Each structure stands twice: as C-alpha cells, then as structure tokens.
Amino acid sequence: MKVDVLLGLQWGDEGKGKVVDYLATKYKVVARFQGGPNAGHTLEFDGIKHVLHQIPSGIFRSDIKNVVGNGVVLDPVIFKKEIEELSGLGLDATQNLYISRKTQIILPTHRLLDAYQEKLKGSKKIGSTLKGIGPTYQDKIGRQGLRVGDIEMIGFEGRYKELRDKHLSMIEDDDISSKISELEPLFFQAVEYLKTLKLVDSEYLINEEIANNSGVLAEGAQGSLLDIDFGSYPFVTSSSTMVSGACSGLGVAPSKIGEVFGVFKAYCTRVGSGPFPTELFDKTGEKMRKQGHEFGATTGRPRRCGWLDLPALKYAIMINGVTQLFMMKADVLAGFDSINVCIGYELEDGSTTDKLPYDLVNQPVKPMYKELTGWNDTMPSSANYNDISQPLKDYIKFIEEEVGVPIKIVSLGPDRSETIIR
Ligand code: GDP
C-alpha cells in the first residue's frame, strides 16, 4: 500500500488537523514530515477542542502509530508540554508516538535568533511564529544542526554549547544571559524527557509499514503558498510543504506515493506578512474573520481574510499533483448574498493572466472575479451531499470544472462529525 499525502494548498490553517483526525481510522500510521511548532492543527470531537503543534493528528485514534519524521524541526520543551496536555485529557500519547532520530532539534537560541532576525528586518519582517523554525532549518542546511539521535550520544552537551555560543555571538541583546539561564534548564529537562520516548530510525519504520501493506498518511503542515521554493518568497516558511517534502521528510520514494489530498478553505486566509491578492479590507473580510473565527491556532493573531483565489489554487494543485480535493469551512460563507471567486489577475500593464506571477511583492496584481450566488447551509443532519443547497453545489461544481480535480470532502463545521464525503 502506498503513502497518501495530505497537504494545505493555501497559506496554512486550511483545516488539515480536522481532516487528518477524521481520516486517521483508515490508516495504521500518521506521520508529520516537515515544519514544527509553527503549526497549529485543531481537532474537535465529543466536546473536546484541542490544538496540536508537533504531535501528528492521528494521536486521538487508538492503535495508530504517530511518527514525527526526519524533515520536522522539534522543540523538546513544547513537545513535552504537548504530551502533558494530552495526559490532562486522559490520553497517554507516549505509547503511540515515534520520533525520528534524524529530526532536527530547536534550541532555545534558535528561538531567540528568530526574534532577533525578525526585529532586524523591521517593516520587512516575515511575521514568523517566532518558534525558531527559520534558524533551525538554516543550521540543518548549514550542516551544523543537532538531531534527536544526538541526545543519546556522548558529547551532546559539548556540541550543544558550541552551537549555542555561535548563536549568542550573532545576537545583540543586553538581557541575553538572563534569558538563556531561564530557558536552558527547561531545555535540558525536556531533552531528558525526550530520551524516555520511542526514538526510532523512522525511515525503516515507515518503509516496513508500507511493505506490510499498512496504510500510511503523511500530514503536511503550513501550505503550498508558504513553501520555501514555490511560496510567496521571501514571505514563506523554511521547509518544503509540498508532496516532495513528504518523500525527503520521511524517507519514502516518489514511486511509493499514492493519493495526494489537497485541503483548501472555501475562501482564503493568511497570517503574517506577504502578498495576498484577494485580501479584503472591508466589512466582508471582517465578517469572514468573525464567522470563521479566523485567529491563529499557534499565535492567536487575527488572520487576514479574502475570496478564493483559483489561479493560486490551480498552481498548488499543479506542483503537488493533487488527486482529490477537500473543501473546508463552507459553512463560514453562509449568509453572504453573493460570493466572489478570483479567476485571473490584471497586471500593472493592463494585461491579464490566470497564472501566478513570479513577483507579487513588488508588482501587485488586481484580481478578476466571477460572482456566484451565496448559500445559507449548515451541516445537514443526514450528512448527505444531496441535502446541501443548490448554490453550494454550484460553487463546488464551478471549482471542480475550473481546476479539473474532484472535491471529495466538504466540511461544514469544525467538529469531526460535520464532514460530508462525496
Ligand atoms: P490547520 O492548521 O490546517 O490544521 O488548521 P487550523 O486548525 O489552524 O485552523 C482551522 C480552524 O478552522 C480550526 O479552528 C478548525 O477547528 C476550524 N475548522 C476546520 N474545518 C472547519 C469547517 O468546516 N467549518 C468551520 N466553521 N470551522 C472549521
């Protein structure tokens, strides 16, 4: 059996966590392959609402192995806290949790560096989640990062100090010593805790599961428009958020990839800086934010809101070879008389295109819209696709015809049960 990959197709927060949790029972393994605590994946069921940052979203389903892959950057302090929070909900996450020895570790100084680098950028800041993601991936590529497997080896503390001191020499901050003396003991406590968990060579684990015909679901974090290569650079995250990231982030061959599930919202949101062609600055945008509770799951920041952007969606589908689409948060648009969908852009010279231009940062585009009729749907008690309204069906059909990929799941609420399969 091949590995199915689930990806966000926009700027993150599409509802990946909800849908991974929903689908997880069909799989034996759920694995994260990139990103780290910058992610916030929300799960809702049986009156529980829980946000996962580094733990895969299969954790609430019993007997599923949840793997943190080598492509992830892991903050041991946040990871320990996450496990403790799950324990508070009566769930012993340690039993079904496996961490790759090749996963890179986020040090306290990576977080301090992230904040410092953002400060230096001033008005050009990325709007990073300040979790140390960029600096940790920089050290990985710079071949000086520390990996989870290193904590079991002699000399870890010395290597840690060497890297920490390098980082400290890069930061100008009078308070740095007191910050470090506060953060370091917590880091080492968390490292000791990490040693008690299942540290594995996850590329073997995953490939053995594939050979045993177990279902494996790779859970993406962030979204294609935040990808390091194909996102709205430099306003991106520092990892490959694409299907190919699942291969390198888990040690899975491209020939072993099965379905590619693309998750998108019925509209668009973005948190942090960077171009967003269909962003709404008016009451309509405010209404979307209010109805969609569009506030970051990791940072609490208000998310910028706008209409669905088809050129951007088609681009994400193309670079990932998406085979099935899942449309989320259709209920949030209930009560809008009409709904706009961006079908192309007008460029500064007056020409038009339905492709995503190279530079959206310095050469803004004007979206061209098609207007569709709004709907008033909430989740039908039958959970049957036939019972949703005609305008919503027309919206789905319009998107499918435009992008050429079927929409197989329609989500009409945050709860696990508010999901329609087509
Ligand atoms: P992720 O990062 O892709 O997992 O998404 P987030 O959890 O950051 O943000 C998605 C938010 O939308 C969460 O608060 C979810 O509970 C919520 N959500 C997911 N699907 C739906 C839906 O169909 N309708 C509504 N109203 N909320 C949803």
Ligand code: IMO
């Ligand atoms: P999930 O998995 C939405 C954004 C940040 C910032 C940029 C870079 O929940 O969809 P970073 O901390 O990675 O250096 O920040 O990327 N960002 C996200 N936006 N959802 C996420 O994850 C995000 N992870 C990072 O807001 O603009």
Ligand code: MG
């Ligand atoms: Mg999120």
